[in-house]
Amino acid sequence: xxxxxxxxxxxxxxxxxxxxxxxxxxARLAEAGQEVVVLDAGPRFDADDRLARxxxxxxxxxxxxxxxxxxxxxxxxxxxxxxxxPLNHARVKGVGGSTLHWQGMVMRLHEADFxxxxxxxxxVDWPLDYADLRPHYAEAEREIGVAGGMDNPYAPPxxxxxxxxxxxxxxxxxxxxxACAELGIDMHSVPNARNSEPYDDRSECVGYGTCQPVCPxxxxxxxxxxxxxxxxAGATVIDRAPVQHLAHDADAIxxxxxxxxxxxxxxQPAEQFVxxxxxxETPRLLLLSKSAQYPDGLANSSGLVGxxxxxxxxxxxxxxxxxxTRQNHVGFLTSESHQFYDEADAEVGPxxxxxxxxxxxxxxxxxxxxxxxxxxxxxxxREDYGxxxxxxxxxxxxxxxxxxxGLDRDQTDDHGNPVPDxxxxxxxxxxxTIERANEIQERILEQLGAEITWQAGPDxxxxxxxxxxxxxxxxxxxxxxxxxxxQTHDLDNCWIVSSSVFPTGGAMNPTLTIGALALRAAxxxxxxx
Amino acid sequence: xELSRRDALAALSALGTTAxxxxxxxxxxxxxxxxxxxxxxxxxxxxxxxxxxxxPSFVRSFLPARLDRSTHGPAMRETVTELQTVSREWYDEExxxxxxxxxxxxxxxxxxxxxxxxxxxxxxxRVRFYVVNELLLALYSSPTGGDLVxxxxxxxxxxxxxxxxxxxxx
Numbered sequence: 001x002x003x004x005x006x007x008x009x010x011x012x013x014x015x016x017x018x019x020x021x022x023x024x025x026x027a028r029l030a031e032a033g034q035e036v037v038v039l040d041a042g043p044r045f046d047a048d049d050r051l052a053r054x055x056x057x058x059x060x061x062x063x064x065x066x067x068x069x070x071x072x073x074x075x076x077x078x079x080x081x082x083x084x085x086p087l088n089h090a091r092v093k094g095v096g097g098s099t100l101h102w103q104g105m106v107m108r109l110h111e112a113d114f115x116x117x118x119x120x121x122x123x124v125d126w127p128l129d130y131a132d133l134r135p136h137y138a139e140a141e142r143e144i145g146v147a148g149g150m151d152n153p154y155a156p157p158x159x160x161x162x163x164x165x166x167x168x169x170x171x172x173x174x175x176x177x178x179a180c181a182e183l184g185i186d187m188h189s190v191p192n193a194r195n196s197e198p199y200d201d202r203s204e205c206v207g208y209g210t211c212q213p214v215c216p217x218x219x220x221x222x223x224x225x226x227x228x229x230x231x232x233a234g235a236t237v238i239d240r241a242p243v244q245h246l247a248h249d250a251d252a253i254x255x256x257x258x259x260x261x262x263x264x265x266x267x268q269p270a271e272q273f274v275x276x277x278x279x280x281e282t283p284r285l286l287l288l289s290k291s292a293q294y295p296d297g298l299a300n301s302s303g304l305v306g307x308x309x310x311x312x313x314x315x316x317x318x319x320x321x322x323x324x325t326r327q328n329h330v331g332f333l334t335s336e337s338h339q340f341y342d343e344a345d346a347e348v349g350p351x352x353x354x355x356x357x358x359x360x361x362x363x364x365x366x367x368x369x370x371x372x373x374x375x376x377x378x379x380x381x382r383e384d385y386g387x388x389x390x391x392x393x394x395x396x397x398x399x400x401x402x403x404x405x406g407l408d409r410d411q412t413d414d415h416g417n418p419v420p421d422x423x424x425x426x427x428x429x430x431x432x433t434i435e436r437a438n439e440i441q442e443r444i445l446e447q448l449g450a451e452i453t454w455q456a457g458p459d460x461x462x463x464x465x466x467x468x469x470x471x472x473x474x475x476x477x478x479x480x481x482x483x484x485x486x487q488t489h490d491l492d493n494c495w496i497v498s499s500s501v502f503p504t505g506g507a508m509n510p511t512l513t514i515g516a517l518a519l520r521a522a523x524x525x526x527x528x529x
Numbered sequence: 530x531e532l533s534r535r536d537a538l539a540a541l542s543a544l545g546t547t548a549x550x551x552x553x554x555x556x557x558x559x560x561x562x563x564x565x566x567x568x569x570x571x572x573x574x575x576x577x578x579x580x581x582x583x584x585p586s587f588v589r590s591f592l593p594a595r596l597d598r599s600t601h602g603p604a605m606r607e608t609v610t611e612l613q614t615v616s617r618e619w620y621d622e623e624x625x626x627x628x629x630x631x632x633x634x635x636x637x638x639x640x641x642x643x644x645x646x647x648x649x650x651x652x653x654x655r656v657r658f659y660v661v662n663e664l665l666l667a668l669y670s671s672p673t674g675g676d677l678v679x680x681x682x683x684x685x686x687x688x689x690x691x692x693x694x695x696x697x698x699x
Contacts, residue, residue: 168694
């Protein structure tokens, strides 16, 4: 950690963003003997404060961005699309990035996800396939620490067991299992980025139940793990150092120009630069780095920087049973179904089903609001807690040119830079897919004998906070921003590791794929250095 | 149900304050803090359900660590002091001296029942945040508080990964 926030002399590699992608690359390259510096816009959080953050997560006085010290001025944004995008509920700025508040679900994309155009007739094919990424998936699972089982018949082929045994199914899973068996729907375990046993010098899960947005025990992986490993290998991490623009010549980045809390600006030169600031800030930084040479922004000869913004959409159905369902003991999932995933075609996209362990209200949170206390409050808690069930789903959104991240020049952040505008449109296929997921969810709950009380359908869906697609990967410089090595087509020493390089999104949580791509890019970077 | 020392330690966890190794829950400080703690104990008797016992020792176990917090503690004392002033003006007595129904009435007359918690809000909103919800969070995140509702491992309590697998009959 650099306390004076001065640039590092003779840096081989400058990484912008201390989330999982940047942290993995930084650790790999630092351990390979390179001089690495990591810049992050947000602070470094004290691990001793996690219980206090947990309290913020539970108490109604605090909104989600308050848990990790979101700063409305620093994080100002616009959302001009047909669909509002709640960006600051979707991200954390700081060392560790959004893994600090993530759910921690880590699935591999399916083989067909890499060939959407060829296999499903929509979207585009990735310039690499599952086999190319397969060894890196395994490596990412080891690095992150994944607890998972081999019981998913719909998962893509894998070469070895998960690093840790899966979490056992929940009691409510057993209720769903009977209904799903009647309907011919297969349930299976969930790969979790949380320790089912001690792993990598971190505790096993102790069941705080606030996984999203904070794990006080450290059993849930977050990117501080690899930041610390990078530092142990000699890397320098500079926090509260938002990069303002990338100084460049015609062929290469010369320096990352960053601001510090004392009002100073510094230039961090390096031989190679990795942009790892997510699907919103990465294109924003490239657009903010425009010059006479590149009037439309850096690495943007294709005109596609910021284009094809995607997220996963949530579909859900919930209800109540006339028996206890034992919800809210833990904050993670133990069962899913990927059975319908590969039925995807041009009309209906891939989706996966999630069987909730935290359906309905948490008694603790419920106790903190309402106009009652004493015996009346206890009566209300007993009445409202204990018999809820819910099935969720993640749904693919196709890349669309009219869904993008741009700059809103009418608003500026705390450094006077135009703020990101998340212009989000999702398309009819995603909405049809939500309807399909809802149909299956209704069948399951009806089989279970539940009274359905809510549904997140096409009119009430929301994003899963997975920002993808805004610097897409491809072989054609006219149709993509980075090549399959994740090096930009336009600049020799500029690399992007992020879900922003995904050409399509599939319907699997993206972080394991981000990690696999980061580890793959780290190999190429090591060669380049 | 009897609130235990284990419940108090669990409350410290959920309230964002871990006990130091070897010196778990400290005795309350003499003087001003004793008056503050007495007020919390008196309010707890109103906002906790009648099904729990051992309330005074439970509150006295977790509260000192909260009062020690650098900004939270002074705000707790200030809020209680303001509530005491209102109590003296309206009832000629401080909160601990009121009977339970008068304490309940005082809270409702201040507007605490209808207020959303807000650490920087009106007196009603601050009493909700620093007093009533402080007590309710401590209780309902503890194993005994969870048991009252039917959940052995409530949110905020590190009760392990066994209970979620159990059926309702354990």
